Amino acid sequence: MLEELLAGWIPRQRWFAGKGRSIDAVRVESDLVLISGDPSLRHVIVEVRQGDTSDRYQLLIGARRELPQRLRHVLIGHAGVDYYDAAHDADLTGRLLTGMARGETIGRLRFRHVEGAVIDPDLRSLVLGAEQSNTSLIYGEDYICKLFRRLIPGVNPELEIVTALASRGAPHIATPYGWIETDLDGENTTLAFLQEYLATANDGWALALTSVRDFYASLPEIGADEAGGDFAAEAERLGTATARIHVELAAAFPTDVVEPPEVKHMVEGFRRRLARAIQEVPELADYTDIAEDAYDRLAATAREIPVQRVHGDYHLGQVMRTTTDWVILDFEGEPGQPLAERRALSSPLRDVAGMLRSFDYAARHLLAGHPEADRLESRATEWSARNRTAFMSGYVAGGGRLTPDDAILLRALELSKAVYEVVYEARHRPTWVSIPLAAFRDTKA
Missing domain, CATH: 3.90.1200.10 (Aminoglycoside phosphotransferase (APH), C-terminal lobe)
Known part of the structure; x- marks a missing residue:
């Protein structure tokens, strides 16, 4: 049922790369529970097939028996509970910070932090609204976490470059704090990247x-x-x-x-x-x-x-x-x-x-x-x-x-x-x- 709901919801998202083409199938490839109960939080990777092409997308899916008004705009659909885009739910997104702070591994997800970095897991998030291809969460005035929506197997160049430059003490970069990764097609693949948020810049x-x-x-x-x-x-x-x-x-x-x-x-x-x-x-x-x-x-x-x-x-x-x-x-x-x-x-x-x-x-x-x-x-x-x-x-x-x-x-x-x-x-x-x-x-x- 979730796959059917996603097939109708995904084409309307700004970060969806296949606009203008019909979707042939949506398949949930990975589904991991990060928070259980009501509300719950799941990390989901879906495969979207359109003709001869196939793309993977990363989703944070929340579920509540009753969705509050502040989250109605990100409703995915109803199937016993209300499913919604949990990237917009500050009650749940602190789980990403907790995972990176602790260096957790949950199923195929690996939460990592830069050596010596201290991450405050209690900050609440707000979605940055200007992006097209990714979704960024602003945590307080300290961090910005970029979620890579369309997943390409391999280490993202931003993570690779910024962490390498930071290790050299290079100037003119925002401090890196942590990242989330998994394996796709046998390659270490970046899912998210946490950096310093330049609140007053x-x-x-x-x-x-x-x-x-x-x-x-x-x-x-x-x-x-x-x-x-x-x-x-x-x-x-x-x-x-x-x-x-x-x-x-x-x-x-x-x-x-x-x-x-x-x-x-x-x-x-x-x-x-x-x-x-x-x-x-x-x-x-x-x-x-x-x-x-x-x-x-x-x-x-x-x-x-x-x-x-x-x-x-x-x-x-x-x-x-x-x-x-x-x-x-x-x-x-x-x-x-x-x-x-x-x-x-x-x-x-x-x-x-x-x-x-x-x-x-x-x-x-x-x-x-x-x-x-x-x-x-x-x-x-x-x-x-x-x-x-x-x-x-x-x-x-x-x-x-x-x-x-x-x-x-x-x-x-x-x-x-x-x-x-x-x-x-x-x-x-x-x-x-x-x-x-x-x-x-x-x-x-």
């Missing part, structure tokens, strides 16, 4: 937007360096923090180089992405020469490219400004990509390119539909250029490498990212296509 994207709004609202003769909300000093500090994290990642994990023949192979991949994008968004064809020139220059460098572990999905929404410095979050890479790709070595300039694109987005996304967009375009360009320059200055000062050949690679990576963004915006936010297209107007390497 500010989101980098929000800070950047405040700066952009201040600049747009200032008098026409006021430059970006004179506006009250100038962000350049913070951009420079963020560049330094980014470089230091890259230095720590290179020390904590193996490194390698990509030989010139593989560089050419990478460039061919860029060209294929561009050709496919033009088929979908024909207006991108006007910028083909600019992109191809950047790719040609990279192919002609004929040098090795150092590669290492990187963040993999780096932008202003992944960084937080505390009272003392920047902290970098979400090292799991792009959630939609295969785990092997998220763990693969890459040039650290891939992260740099992602952040540079994020500065452009911060500068221009307020112009979409703005009645004075044409007048403000030059201001957007000025704000972005100032903060990109400041970020790169900080990156070099923090130990980041940027030779003339590196600048060529960075330009190619940034334009390849912009090609991806053009397609994404055309599919999901057509009024925003002008934002990534602006990346091709500046022909400087």
Whole structure:
């Protein structure tokens, strides 16, 4: 009966990856009781089959004879008792903290904590509402526990990277406390990760937007360096923090180089992405020469490219400004990509390119539909250029490498990212296509 209820409930969840396709079957693969009685708590792993594909999802299922009003919005269904999404039930979620604090093993579940970490199991939780692919629980003002909803066999890169960096005493990360794991298909697989919650920190994207709004609202003769909300000093500090994290990642994990023949192979991949994008968004064809020139220059460098572990999905929404410095979050890479790709070595300039694109987005996304967009375009360009320059200055000062050949690679990576963004915006936010297209107007390497 539970499987039937879940078949109707799962497709409506934000974290469900199979939207738009019918569900053929839902099968409970694992069902462990963590708390018995009324209410009860069960940890459930379900397999969802849709045609030729099959995905696993992690659920915390509560059961009560009578569901209180505060939990009616997460009701799964009724079958003798009310079943509901217990991630939203603060009366039950402390069990996760208790398990990690004690280092318990329950059936196939293993609760673990970082050596020396002290976890308070009595804190009550609140679900963070902004996420799409995961569910995060905020415990008091101390912890954030990320539950990975769609399960991919293997250790999650975020757990792997943050614990490795913490063991080195690396700066600019949130302190790790514990995790939950199990075995899937014979591989140790991360189910949840508990970290320090930065209760008083500010989101980098929000800070950047405040700066952009201040600049747009200032008098026409006021430059970006004179506006009250100038962000350049913070951009420079963020560049330094980014470089230091890259230095720590290179020390904590193996490194390698990509030989010139593989560089050419990478460039061919860029060209294929561009050709496919033009088929979908024909207006991108006007910028083909600019992109191809950047790719040609990279192919002609004929040098090795150092590669290492990187963040993999780096932008202003992944960084937080505390009272003392920047902290970098979400090292799991792009959630939609295969785990092997998220763990693969890459040039650290891939992260740099992602952040540079994020500065452009911060500068221009307020112009979409703005009645004075044409007048403000030059201001957007000025704000972005100032903060990109400041970020790169900080990156070099923090130990980041940027030779003339590196600048060529960075330009190619940034334009390849912009090609991806053009397609994404055309599919999901057509009024925003002008934002990534602006990346091709500046022909400087």
